[in-house]
Amino acid sequence: MRNWAGNLTYASTNLRRPASLAELADALAGSGPVRALGSRHSFNDVADTTGVHVQVDQLDDGRPAVDLDPATGVVSVNAGLRYGEVSRALEAQGRALGNLASLPHISVAGAVATATHGSGDANRCLAGDVVGLEMMTTAGELRRVTRADHPDVFGGTVVSLGALGVVTRVELATAPTFAVRQDVALDVPWDAVLGSLDAVTGAAYSVSLFTSWDEPAVRQVWFKSRVDDGVGVRPEPVAGLAWATTEVHPLPGVDPAACTPQLGAAGPWNERLSHFRLEFTPSAGEELQSEYLLPRASAVAAIEAVRALGPRVAPLLQTSEIRTVAADDHWLSPFDEDSVALHFTWHPRGAEVAAVLPLLEEALLPLGARPHWGKLFAVDAADLGALYPRFADFRELAARFDPEGRLHGGYLRRLLR
Known part of the structure; x- marks a missing residue:
């Protein structure tokens, strides 16, 4: 199995595409390495693993794939959806996101996990719209982390490189549609x-x-x-x-x-x-x-x-x-x-x-x-963490969510070792 660009052959032994939360828990059961995989638009091995890859693009957790709360304007979306699919559904309901990346073909979870972005002096990266996440840890526990309820750790859970668990839903702030x-x-x-x-x-x-x-x-x-x-x-x-x-x-x-x-x-x-x-x-x-x-x-x-x-x-x-x-x-x-x-x-x-x-x-x-975390660069992993003031806090958070380090694969393994 290869990434979208074809420059990387993944080291994984299997790909699981669970259709339910129970199937996702089953895919995470065991003791071997496991890793979430998005739309494969990363050009390096940041999403790689020597174990099982898990894609949630077919996951049905019993809720609408794009679930807008009209009272708050927050939309909860299946993490495996592509931004183009989410944006069409929101436009049909008169809502908008703050910005989009160059490609609408990338998955929501993968894009926010790597701080992927569009452009604009006043526009944050795509992770800037995130107000909450639901993820399943390697222990099979479904957790929901929000900016409002978990301000002490929220900053480490969104741009997380998949180090905390398999994200199942992403909650995004929306605004009225515009032309x-x-x-x-x-x-x-x-x-x-x-x-x-x-x-x-x-x-x-x-x-x-x-x-x-x-x-x-x-x-x-x-x-x-x-x-x-x-x-x-x-x-x-x-x-x-x-x-x-x-x-x-x-x-x-x-x-x-x-x-x-x-x-x-x-x-x-x-x-x-x-x-x-x-x-x-x-x-x-x-x-x-x-x-x-x-x-x-x-x-x-x-x-x-x-x-x-x-x-x-x-x-x-x-x-x-x-x-x-x-x-x-x-x-x-x-x-x-x-x-x-x-x-x-x-x-x-x-x-x-x-x-x-x-x-x-x-x-x-x-x-x-x-x-950019998902593209080609030469900086050694041992030096890259030092460029982020809260990297030690992130390392500690990753250890709390995944104490056995089963999610450590590819570049992430070298970064967190």
């Missing part, structure tokens, strides 16, 4: 971007910049603007922007059919905040990904550092994306302050990518960079 328009500016000079970075990233609800780092201009800037009056306006944070008059794809020369609608056409939040449509597979896994998250104060220095490496980086890239993320309070979230995210979508040339990652990290780690 979004998407406009794409082309070939924005680097001087204009770096000289007015706050204005550019703050010009819309969500902003993404696409580049290959060796280009004289930022190839595309995607502005996703809230439309609260039924019309909305196209932002213009710097003068003289050239706007796309036909829809575009983040990768040069690729058909944009898989992308969400652009050209200023307003539509529901769930059909604009992701870059890609749920009904399309944006690639067949023919890519590798890395991402580094840095303090917002280091944004310009980090961008300039990567631009200096452009001749080494660009030949391996399909594209690269710059996003912003607001701070949250999760212990293993890299967003303990407002941040900038530098994302790299590589060609599937594993050895060459592995060789360039240390160069990127030599430039970015001194600026406060931390890698």
Whole structure:
């Protein structure tokens, strides 16, 4: 069994997809290693195990898969659902999430467990919407942990890398639905971007910049603007922007059919905040990904550092994306302050990518960079925990939930040893 990108063959001996809580308890029974598996969009072995993999995408616990409480606006969802499925169900009920990642194809539990994110100066990572979790521990005990009732440990339970148990349901705060328009500016000079970075990233609800780092201009800037009056306006944070008059794809020369609608056409939040449509597979896994998250104060220095490496980086890239993320309070979230995210979508040339990652990290780690938990990086596990002030607290929490360490597999085993 392999991950979505095909660059990793899992070490597990079996895959269980329980249809009930009783079947899940049975899958967790015994003494061997076990690990939850989501939509397999991790590019490293953070979700791996030498024992049994458990997927909850077919789990029926007797409640609706998307269960909205109209009094509180909190929705409880099956943890194995994909964000695109959840967002459609919420839009049909007039509700919305705060943000979405680039891909709507990722599972809710897997995305929040690794601090996966979208973009926007005021938008937290996807874990920021979580107000509660239900999980089954390796002892077969079903536990519910909420921000309101368990403030002392809640910060360690959401971005948990699957170290505490198999998450069965995720409770998310929602807001009234809203519309979004998407406009794409082309070939924005680097001087204009770096000289007015706050204005550019703050010009819309969500902003993404696409580049290959060796280009004289930022190839595309995607502005996703809230439309609260039924019309909305196209932002213009710097003068003289050239706007796309036909829809575009983040990768040069690729058909944009898989992308969400652009050209200023307003539509529901769930059909604009992701870059890609749920009904399309944006690639067949023919890519590798890395991402580094840095303090917002280091944004310009980090961008300039990567631009200096452009001749080494660009030949391996399909594209690269710059996003912003607001701070949250999760212990293993890299967003303990407002941040900038530098994302790299590589060609599937594993050895060459592995060789360039240390160069990127030599430039970015001194600026406060931390890698995305589910993507490719070179930082040793022994050094990564030290980058998180509450890592010792997380290690202790993991030992309380899983005292035998049965959930320790792949990168997580090396991290917690």
